[in-house]
Amino acid sequence: MRSLSKPTFTNLEVLNLCLTATPDVGLHTRLLAISNNLDIATTAYDVNATAKTLNLVPRVDTVGHVTKPELTSLYSDHMSKTNGVARHIYDSIRSLAPYKKCPLCGVGTVATLDHHLPKSKYPDLAIFPCNLVPACHFCNDTKKARYPRLPGQQTLHPYYDAPLFSARWMKATLDQGPPLVIIYEASPPATWPAIDQERVRRHFIICGIGVTFSSNANDELAAHKDMLVKLHRQGGAVAVRGHLLEQVEKYSSRTNSWQLSMFEALANDTWFIDVGFNSIA
Ligand SMILES: [Zn+2]
Known part of the structure; x- marks a missing residue:
């Protein structure tokens, strides 16, 4: 977006x-x-x-x-x-x-x-x-x-809503499964005006972003499994977290991307970096 x-x-x-x-x-x-x-x-x-x-x-x-x-x-x-x-x-x-x-x-x-x-x-x-x-x-x-x-029903307009595109409101969470899957939600800060909060949630639903992002994220996660297993064998949870933080850095400019939210959620999840990566399908 x-x-x-x-x-x-x-x-x-x-x-x-x-x-x-x-x-x-x-x-x-x-x-x-x-x-x-x-x-x-x-x-x-x-x-x-x-x-x-x-x-x-x-x-x-x-x-x-x-x-x-x-x-x-x-x-x-x-x-x-x-x-x-x-x-x-x-x-x-x-x-x-x-x-x-x-x-x-x-x-x-x-x-x-x-x-x-x-x-x-x-x-x-x-x-x-x-x-x-x-x-x-x-x-x-x-x-x-x-x-x-109603005002809150306005989906985001790329020509007029730059602040809502550049502010962070995408959130990823882990469903431990098995299999492990990544789930997305629009999670704007509670300090935002109510209409802006409604608008990003509306945009998320209307454009089917939850399904699209989860599909991309879970596919990408599967491609990372072998590397995470190898890293853990070599350097434990610290090595796994280090790799995930490199990915966070890589996508840091893509504010509400599925990649940034996913890698942040994974890097900050102690269960995942200890053992959870084995639950990736
Ligand atoms: Zn589209």
Whole structure:
């Protein structure tokens, strides 16, 4: 999971490109007539996203005389379509994620753009670049048409929630089994504002992070078993802990990664470094 810089494209830039590819004179005229309405909607989005109040953004069915299907078609016909007139903007936003890692889960590969507020409920934001976030298929599918009714229901927004991405809230714990497995939970500090605590917990659940992280962690742990057994034979618990602390150091900059939380939990567990590593499947 990570924050990203906002796209620099404006809604008007995208709309103007869409207009160049709209030969239907009637639709062209109706779209031009709502240009100001869309500008107001996108400004309100920016204000609310900054204030962490995207739950206040109104859901709409039509804008002026332009229908929801016509608005959402701007995205599907001109942005996401391979030969769409604004496809280069779609590609540019998708490339904002370093190494093509999904910013929402930090594990999947970016494959698409996710409408942070879904276009089925907010068609006036269908082509707004700041509402389009690089995402893996899983995160995109699991969010679907979900939208926040309350402040605490807002999932994390990579363009607006940098502090919540950089603060530590991921926690791993050991289930001794056998077999030993790593379990994850969103565990924000109790000193955080209640809404921020709710938001990271919501994000954790909506993006299926517990299952994804556990799957990756338990697979990685299995690959470490032979080395841990060997280290323990050579240098006891001290050697095992030393290796685990090296891993903690390696992942120290990846704040809420499954790796950092897992290796910290293992290094600090006396049962694990004494004998528990033998319980890895
Ligand atoms: Zn993802």
